[in-house]
Amino acid sequence: MVFFEWCEQYSVGDDEIDEQHQNLFSFLNEYYDAMLKGRGKDVVDEIFAEMKAYAVYHFKSEEQKMAQVGYPDLEQHKKVHASFVGRIKELEEKKAAGDLLAAVNVAKFLNKWLVEHILGDDKKYSPYMAND
Template identity: 40%
Template sequence: MAFIKWESKYEVGVPIIDAQHRMLFDHVNTLFDAMQAGHGKDEIGKTLAFLARYTVEHFKTEEDLMQRSAYPGFKAHKAVHDDLTRQVVELQGKLDKGSQMLSLPVMHFLRDWLSHHISEEDKKLAAHLNRAAAR
């Protein structure tokens, strides 16, 4: 069973954002599977790096859309993105040094973050984008 399952409640109604969110779910599941399979830190590191790169790319897509549509919540939303990015970089550093292992609590944190962020911030952004497009 997938660690994080895509459900229609996660759909925000902006095709590029929804497609990227689905990919993010896939990458989180791949990372979870790698952890469950007991892969070593090099393999886990690679999988996490892939997820991290994709996440940064996704944040950039959303932030470009925010700027192009003069989204009033840009600063706050970007700050939330930056905060997660910082935490992931920190995690990568710890895994690399061997001072921390990829653990179930870390995976739960990622899952909860994603699910909450999509349901709150990204939905607000999507509503704004769809309103702007309808004008």
């Protein structure tokens, strides 16, 4: 089932990055669905770990692209990514100790962060990397 969705409005004008953002939403859906269906803790934890690894991979490739096109606010953007990765690690511990409600709140927080980050921060580099 789809709970969190990428939409055209989130496009940053780069197909590869858009696809990575779509994959992040897919991970979120997979995670949320697994929790709601009461799949085992091992399964849920594994999806969360994969989602975290994918987010780190995405941030790296986004930062590389921003560097390639000479995006002036790269350093600030890197800081935002780094602090988010720190937050994910904190949530991972909380979630490990917590109940379904905690896990649902984690998914909602991640979705909110992702949407706000794409619209508020990622969109700013969009004019620098429009597809030709």
